[in-house]
Amino acid sequence: MKFIKPKDIENLYESLDNNVENQYLLAGGTDINVQINNGTIRKPNIIYINHLKELSGIKEENDQILIGSTTNFKDIIESRIIKRNIPFIHNSLQNFASPLIQTSATIGGNIANGSPTADVIPILLALDAKLMICSKSTAREIFLKDFFTGYKQNVMENNELITKIIISKKAEHKYQTFYKKVGSRNSLAIAKVAVAGIKKVSKEKITDIKLAVGSLNEYPRRLFKIEEYVIGKSLLEIDFEKVEELLNMEITPISDLRSDKEYRYHVCVNLIRTFLNE
Ligand SMILES: Cc1cc2nc3c(=O)[nH]c(=O)nc-3n(C[C@H](O)[C@H](O)[C@H](O)COP(=O)(O)OP(=O)(O)OC[C@H]3O[C@@H](n4cnc5c(N)ncnc54)[C@H](O)[C@@H]3O)c2cc1C
Structure with missing residues (x-):
């Protein structure tokens, strides 16, 4: 060495x-x-x-x-x-x-x-x-x-x-931000699921959004399909079954010693729903 x-x-x-x-x-x-x-x-x-x-x-x-x-x-x-x-x-x-x-x-x-x-x-x-x-x-x-x-x-x-x-410098200017890391405890926790997002809303419609997840694929990534689907829509126009369908195409959660894949999937769905609802 x-x-x-x-x-x-x-x-x-x-x-x-x-x-x-x-x-x-x-x-x-x-x-x-x-x-x-x-x-x-x-x-x-x-x-x-x-x-x-x-x-x-x-x-x-x-x-x-x-x-x-x-x-x-x-x-x-x-x-x-x-x-x-x-x-x-x-x-x-x-x-x-x-x-x-x-x-x-x-x-x-x-x-x-x-x-x-x-x-x-x-x-x-x-x-x-x-x-x-x-x-x-x-x-x-x-x-x-x-x-x-x-x-x-x-x-x-x-x-x-x-x-x-x-x-x-303007990356989050006039955007609503969202970050949630779910772990076993608050400190020294490795994320089981993490969701980060920023979105801009005008006249109740989402005009821009960037949404990313961690611990759900072989590396953290943007959820481009969901971003594309919700842009231009108001909350009432978003079909959450469609969001789940798109999410399924974009993440590949695994079961490991920290969590199982079903848990990771459901937590991710709930966090994205929370973010879109905010
Ligand atoms: C007790 C503990 C708790 C932790 N908790 C968390 C946590 O809550 N969240 C979390 O995300 N991580 C956590 N980690 C992991 C770790 O602390 C982070 O990933 C940290 O940011 C790594 O940075 P480092 O400088 O220590 O990297 P190093 O260990 O020095 O390097 C990591 C790798 O990156 C490469 N590398 C380093 N710098 C560069 C560069 N500039 N360009 C190219 N390659 C480079 C190195 O060659 C190596 O392969 C934890 C680790 C420990 C030990």
Whole structure:
């Protein structure tokens, strides 16, 4: 096992470019250290990134909020910029892990780890966030909705990393927001089901909506079919049997030690109904 602590961001990109076998980034370590300890990851070559200033912090730039990938959840929850512009993030992350884990766990790690239960992903999907993905010679922006390709699989090349998360300052402006994470308890709970959504209503009709779920597929995702169906409709015009039919096409809940698939499905239906009814 090799451990590299790059001296600066250029050095990080060079290390990534060397494309050593079994190479992993280490940010807060709250996922990867567990995976190393339980043997899911064996003999990793680690590149530490949490000390690189360029990757951390929250700032406003023109009409966007930029969150560095190694920004931890405590700093995100306490950020004045986030509270002022995107209170949805501040409010939704209150029950993320525990105060202790919040000081280590990073937003980039939560996304890149790609767990179906990752809390921040449905929230960012509802806000239509983008990721900046960079290597030594490339920099590309990609919508989070296009990032995952399968269970813990994504579009990043071996020499790339997420450098920042980009959210429009207006992402939730004039929208009603909804976030519900259902777990076994309030703190240190892994989501059995999570639903995040924002919607805009005018003259009783839904004029725009973004709806995302976690823990119901191999990775968190938007429910595009339901969004398309409810846009332009008032509550009275929405046929909830149709919503369920569409939901069935978009989620594939599983039974595991935390919950069974029927429970996950019914909770999800109820949460979506609650959100649409609000
Ligand atoms: C006790 C406990 C409670 C937890 N509770 C929750 C919870 O309530 N909700 C929740 O969602 N998660 C929870 N987690 C999981 C974990 O804390 C989060 O997923 C965390 O955000 C991961 O970030 P990290 O910086 O620790 O990632 P790391 O462990 O450092 O890295 C995770 C993975 O992402 C990769 N990676 C890291 N940064 C980048 C980057 N910038 N670009 C590309 N790849 C990168 C790493 O190579 C690694 O594969 C919990 C974990 C523990 C141990």
